[in-house]
Amino acid sequence: MKPRLPTLSALLAGLLLAGGLHATEAARVHASQAWIRVLPGDLPAGGYVTLANGGDEPATLNGAASTTYAEVMLHRSSRETGMSRMTMVDTLAIPAHGSVxxxxxxxxxxxxxxxxxxxAGDTVKIELRFADGSALPVDFLARPANTLAPGDAGGMHHGH
Ligand SMILES: [Cu+2]
Incomplete structure (x- = not known):
């Protein structure tokens, strides 16, 4: 009697299921509206993007890298008593089924x-890195320095 072998499609379905259960953080994060504000000279540019997590578990962004920039850091600007300040951020969590x-x-x-x-007009590839070691390459569109963010009311003309 011939041994019963699983069909190829059953094997593939099993692999896909395993992939869904053990998807990397990068695999469950979708990046959109990625752009860079280019400033003149060697001034640092700001990189902006919306990250949506389609998975059932949070994803944690913990860094980024690009061949176009020697150094890429994760920062947060905030406003305290009218002063704009910028701090380093080690990790940024994207909640399950949420976005940042x-x-x-x-x-x-x-x-x-x-x-x-x-x-302006260039496309720059930046690799977003997650806590589980996975990476998501994203194309960022370079825009001129005077670009306002989508939905920007005009109150934030302050650097990054
Ligand atoms: Cu900054």
Whole structure:
């Protein structure tokens, strides 16, 4: 008697199911509206993006890197007693079935020391890195320095 072998489609379904259960953080995060505000000279540029987590568990962003910038940091701008200040952020959690927006005046990627000049209209690839070691490559569109964020009422013209 011939041994019963699982069909190929059953094997594939099993693999897909396993993939769903053990999806990496990068695999369950979707990036949209990714853009960079390019400033003149060697001034650091701000990187902004909306990150949506489609998974059942939170995802934790803990860094980013790009071949276009020597240094990429995660920062947060805040306003205290009318003063704008910026602090380093180690991790940024994206809740399960939730989203986080990096935007001017709040969380942002600080992009330092471009390895070649970046001009408006360029696409810059930045790899977002998560706590489980997975990475999500995202294309950021470079926009001119005077760009307002989508929905920006005009009150935040303060750097990053
Ligand atoms: Cu910053």
């Amino acid at each position: 927006t990096l935007a001017p005046g709040g969380y942002h990627l600080m992009l330092m020391h471009a390895t070649h000049p970046v001009k």
